[in-house]
Amino acid sequence: MNIELRFFASVREQLGLGQERVEVPAAVATVGDLRQWLGARGGAWAEVLAEGRALRMAVDHEVASADSMLAEGCEVAFFPPVTGG
Template sequence: MKINLKYFASVREAVGTGQEALELPPGVKSVGELRSLLAERGGAWAEALAPQRAVRMAFNQVMCGADTALADGAEVAFFPPVTGG
């Protein structure tokens, strides 16, 4: 399954990119599992997406929880609780 990822605000600054396409391994089925997979990259990824960090998630531009199921071609976004300007 291939998905598109977007990172905003401090998450984008920490991980050094605003977006990427990712081919998921077979065991990753939810947004929460995806977050864990990305955190396993280590370094800034582990810090920015750590379970204790307040990070909001959206699936196809709708706010979602960690248990939201992923789908091929979906867009998943990660961002801090407060963004704006």
């Protein structure tokens, strides 16, 4: 399955990458699976995407949770929590 990844704000700065297209293995079916798979790249990826680290995710512009399902061609965004004022 091919997925478009987008990284915003401090996530983008830490990874040094704003977007990427990836082909994920069949075992990657949810956003949580994707986060774990990307974190296995090590280095900054492991740090930024670590389990328990505050991170927001969206699939096709809708807020997603770790158990949100992925689909061919979807866009997954990772970004830090935001606050308003």
